[in-house]
Amino acid sequence: MADHPETTSSTATRVLGIASLASIVVLVIYAFAVTGPDVRLGETVRIMYVHVPTVSIAYLFMLANAVCSVMFLVKRSSFFDVAAGASGEIGVVLLGLTLVTGMLWGRPTWGAYWVWDARLTTTALLFLMYVGYLTMRTLPGNPNVRAVRAAVVGIVSAALIYPVHMSVEWWSSLHQGRTVFGRATKAAIAGDQETALYIGFLAFLLVASWLAVHRFRVGWLADRAAGVEIDAAVAARRAEHEPAVSSLGQVKP
Amino acid sequence: MAVDASGLDGPALDDDESADAAPLDLTPQPGRDVAPRARSTRAPWLKVALLAAVVVAIGVVLANGLGNATTFFYNVDEAVEKRSEIGDRRVRVQGNVIKGSIDQRDNGVAFTLSYNGSSVDIDHRGDTPDLFGPEIPVVVEGRFVGDRFRSEKILVKHDENYDEDNPDRIRDAERDAERNSKAAGGTGTGR
Numbered sequence: 001m002a003d004h005p006e007t008t009s010s011t012a013t014r015v016l017g018i019a020s021l022a023s024i025v026v027l028v029i030y031a032f033a034v035t036g037p038d039v040r041l042g043e044t045v046r047i048m049y050v051h052v053p054t055v056s057i058a059y060l061f062m063l064a065n066a067v068c069s070v071m072f073l074v075k076r077s078s079f080f081d082v083a084a085g086a087s088g089e090i091g092v093v094l095l096g097l098t099l100v101t102g103m104l105w106g107r108p109t110w111g112a113y114w115v116w117d118a119r120l121t122t123t124a125l126l127f128l129m130y131v132g133y134l135t136m137r138t139l140p141g142n143p144n145v146r147a148v149r150a151a152v153v154g155i156v157s158a159a160l161i162y163p164v165h166m167s168v169e170w171w172s173s174l175h176q177g178r179t180v181f182g183r184a185t186k187a188a189i190a191g192d193q194e195t196a197l198y199i200g201f202l203a204f205l206l207v208a209s210w211l212a213v214h215r216f217r218v219g220w221l222a223d224r225a226a227g228v229e230i231d232a233a234v235a236a237r238r239a240e241h242e243p244a245v246s247s248l249g250q251v252k253p
Numbered sequence: 254m255a256v257d258a259s260g261l262d263g264p265a266l267d268d269d270e271s272a273d274a275a276p277l278d279l280t281p282q283p284g285r286d287v288a289p290r291a292r293s294t295r296a297p298w299l300k301v302a303l304l305a306a307v308v309v310a311i312g313v314v315l316a317n318g319l320g321n322a323t324t325f326f327y328n329v330d331e332a333v334e335k336r337s338e339i340g341d342r343r344v345r346v347q348g349n350v351i352k353g354s355i356d357q358r359d360n361g362v363a364f365t366l367s368y369n370g371s372s373v374d375i376d377h378r379g380d381t382p383d384l385f386g387p388e389i390p391v392v393v394e395g396r397f398v399g400d401r402f403r404s405e406k407i408l409v410k411h412d413e414n415y416d417e418d419n420p421d422r423i424r425d426a427e428r429d430a431e432r433n434s435k436a437a438g439g440t441g442t443g444r
Contacts, residue, residue: 038414040384111382116317117325124314132307139304140297172325172347174392177413187413223323
């Protein structure tokens with residue numbers, strides 16, 4: 001990165017951006033043209049090709065947030081603090097999309113936008129934990145202390161992912177069981193539908209990674225910019241003290 | 254770091270007194286690598302209030318969820334087994350709608366719900382979801398009245414199975430529908 005970058009993009013992010021766009025085009029073709037309506041759900045099954053990939057990639061970025069948080073606590077390097085923040089933001093956005101698409105699917109299928117079953121309740125909790133995490137990162141105070149606290153909240157929040165994923169097995173839930181990750185023996189999905197899901201995983205992974213790299217770079221620059229201001233203030237103060245230091249031992253007039 | 258926010262504007266704000274009274278601590282500190290952020294010094298109370306709101310929201314979710322979520326419904330066989338324990342409490346019961354049991358009424362629908370060898374008769378008041386029909390797993394919400402279950406809400410439970418509609422069958426059905434409507438004089442009342 002140059003000293004005064006005018007953009008957060010690079011060859012790598014441009015390639016990632018083009019790949020994201022291409023995968024979205026393929027996903028749209030698969031979701032709307034290649035796959036047909038579901039035998040029972042009808043057209044609303046197409047929501048699944050966004051709903052399931054967004055939650056899966058949200059989990060992935062929340063895990064990335066936890067890994068970065070651990071690395072920050074070990075290394076105390078702002079690189080990992082900024083990286084954790086960027087992953088957390090992407091995770092919240094994706095999980096928000098999951099909640100919205102799920103509600104849009106739930107109304108025509110279940111007959112309700114929202115029910116307080118195990119999967120929906122734990123997912124709402126997970127979402128709120130990360131909203132809280134992001135809010136914590138903006139609280140005023142000592143930035144080092146804040147970064148440590150945020151890292152702890154990030155790690156604790158990630159521990160919720162497994163109960164959310166398993167909630168449909170552990171408790172009776174209106175939400176259906178797992179079809180893709182840890183498929184139940186009775187679960188089944190048509191070949192084209194499964195392919196569309198995997199294309200969705202790839203598309204949202206690429207889009208989220210592209211966003212995350214840019215978000216990280218913006219965060220990093222903001223951090224440096226804040227550091228430059230502080231360093232300038234410190235230097236100015238130090239400059240004031242210098243005459244006194246050089247005249248040590250001399251009696252002040 | 255002991256840098257006063259007022260110092261951000263440079264030495265102009267500094268007076269001699271404070272310079273003498275509190276020399277700046279410039280010793281290296283662990284974690285110095287983490288650069289402080291200049292933002293979020295304005296309106297700290299707004300942020301604190303936001304965080305408090307999130308905490309309250311988590312509390313509401315927990316209170317709403319924990320009582321409800323772990324036993325979102327009883328399966329029909331469980332509900333029948335625990336009939337006396339349930340009493341007239343408001344509960345949810347899950348099962349499959351028995352084919353041929355659906356009886357449309359003026360203000361609702363009656364049907365038999367079955368699961369794992371047990372069944373219960375349901376009297377439902379109100380609308381039914383679009384996907385409601387025979388051999389569909391549903392969750393009914395309401396109370397037992399005698400041996401029957403008076404439902405006030407039906408939720409259709411979709412399971413973890415997905416399958417594509419056979420496109421040939423759709424095409425056939427569309428052709429049939431077209432032919433039928435022509436046979437009915439194109440009035441479209443064939444349905």
